[in-house]
Amino acid sequence: MTPAARLSAAVEVLADIAARRRPASDALKDWGLSHRFAGSGDRAAIAGLVYDTLRRRASAGWLMGDDNPRGILLGMLRLERGLSAEEISRLCSGERFAPAPLSDAERGRLDAGSLDDAPPHVSGDFPEWLSPSLERLFGAELAAEAAALAKRAPLDLRVNALKSSRELVQAELAHLSAAPTPYSPLGLRIIHGAGEKAPSIQSDPAFLKGEIEIQDEGSQLAAMIAGAGPSDQVIDLCAGGGGKTLALAAAMGNHGQIYATDSDQRRLAPIHARLERAGVRNVQVRTPRGREDAVQDLEGKADLVLVDAPCTGTGTWRRNPDSKWRVRPGSLQVRLKEQAAVLDRAAELVRPGGRIAYITCSMLPEENDDAVAGLRERRPEFSVVAAGEALAAAGLSGLGEAVRLTGHGLQMSPLRTGTDGFYVAMIKREG
Template sequence: MTEKNVRRAAVSALRAWSKGHLYADSLVERQARRNHLSTPDRALLNSILLAVLRNRSLLDHWIGMLRKGKLDHETRDILRVGICQLLLLGIPDHAAVNETVNCARKPVRGLINAVLRRAVAARKTLFSESESLRASIRFSHPEWLCNRWEQQFGHTEMESLLAWNNEPAPVIVRLNTLASHPLDPAKEDQLISLGLESYYQLAGSLPREWVESGQVYIQDPSTRFAVELLDPQPGETVLDACAAPGGKSSLVAAAMNNEGQLLCTDSSEKRIPRLIENLARQQITNTATERFDWTEPAPQMWKSKFDRILLDVPCSNSGVMRRRVDARWRLKPEQLQGLPAIQRLILENALPCLKQGGRLVYSTCSLEPEENEDLILSFLKDFPEVSLLESKQSIPFRDGFDGSYAALLSMKGSA
């Protein structure tokens, strides 16, 4: 695979992404398969695509400074790919310019070459000028989201959150305590302790055999808050209602030591096979999986059945934008108006499935009050028989992990 074709693959991925066909991580995999990319070429493609999406507004601002006039969509994507390499990824000038120019159609190669060489010449000016840009351009986030977070957190904290989202996320793994041959972290130089039980940051590449054997699962530590509040015990009957792809399900099963019954449901038929695969790989044996949409009332046979219920509801993903780099561009203000109604409905439909004396945890990977504490307070007003026992929230710039929220609920008099 030539470098030219890696740049071409990056442009193709950006074109497909802009049409809303696939998420960024899926596009990397698709282009890697389609172009038979080697491991280094796939890594280069991933770096280029994610860096362009993280810095899209800033790149467009620089393009506007370097070239006046309209550009067709493909030419703009080619310039984004080229300037990103030159100014953000530290790729040598000659390689970035030549390979990017060569991946363009002949009629626009002259234009691409001229703009990229202007970028090389104006590098210092572009960087110094960008320091005074408004946050939405400098950190490449939608203006409405920046305004929202500034009101919620304050200006300094808002910029800290934007900067956090633009940093490449480290690979963090959780050691699987259910594995038949658990890893010994003391013997693995690649594992850097985070001071949290079972969680380690990876130094270097992730050995494929660790994942395939189920010895590790890639997972941010913020995931643990919901399961810690749930506190599932061996022998209990537990429901993970929005389970795919299975990250929290695996934590629940580990806490249960594979003893008892864990029902994992998800509304998406397409996500169920991946859920089953992930659970099997981690040697989880106490689970059943089923497709179910919790915006519908629960079947009668599930009423008052579960000791513990985990509701990791669909959300805005505003707490995990460092890892899901295109989420900032997909999220729209109207979604934040519609999501709480869906989340509330899921909570209302799951509540009757809880046994007397059971625990229910509502969780999101969102930072937004409408999806978190405001929703729970509203729910408690309408369901006075329910108590809020405890809640936890992770804020990235404060806690150093992904953003998340979890609330532990129980029937009054049964905690």
């Protein structure tokens, strides 16, 4: 496919997303199935155009004075890809498979349009109703933080210390130009450009041997801050597919005991194969049956309860740019109730003197500091561990200079730490 034909295809996919209000991944998959002539390079390039457009949907629409699929794609090419009006005009020739020629209004917007007077939610490309929450966290840095959340994310890997070292794996992945991450001692980062096909890590020998896992550096750091020791009894209460379970197991050197569970047994399905591939032996998966509480026998016994709480995912907008346009006030309220419930359950499971690691991939204070404050109001026997103390215990004192310290925890962000937007709070049950 020609570059111009790829633009036309991207407009078609964007129109499908807007009309059917569904995830971009579903629309892209359906487009690929109905256009089998498109090669893998074409599909990757079209996906890159679609996701970049969704990242810049609000600002591109403002620039063009038009928020329809064609308008926001053209605006993205100017804002994100840095193409001039003349370069865009050459792509929009109206020839076979190419988009229709630019109108005079479109050409004028591409030549002279500006974001100078755009409100923060437009220049930062996020839903307007989230402005009060994000302003509460970021203050004067809102525009810069929001812009970083709209950028493309790298591919981060965690080296499995049970099987290898970062130095050895980096040498194995030299063909992918994998570089060490700034903060996690086990992290490697692969950067790929716009429209480039992401490397097939799942088929790489290092992955198949269990030496690496795909995991954002922020998620790796959150697991480290949790501070699981080799003799600890740990409950991963929202284990899902097991990303942080695997990180904890490696940090514990396959000693102690981890109980991995989740309220939704379907989310646990991938964990078994991942544990086997990683060589993990200290994890017991507790799969609930129906409404059964799979860890009821562990009440008051855990040294550490990890709560990787269900949340809006606002901290992962770099990786899921379409999700930010689907989040609604009602879904936030649902998440807040779920977070309160899972924190209350964690409080019942942790022993006196034990700790809760509360983690979200959210940037919203309502899901973070407010949730922790709510637990403390309901359960006064819990206190917050100072973020500096938690970082020092994890050997991450240098990270303290980059993160944003909040009332009860710490917030990572793409601007400050180059990671997804993870929040971590350590909560201790007084003995």
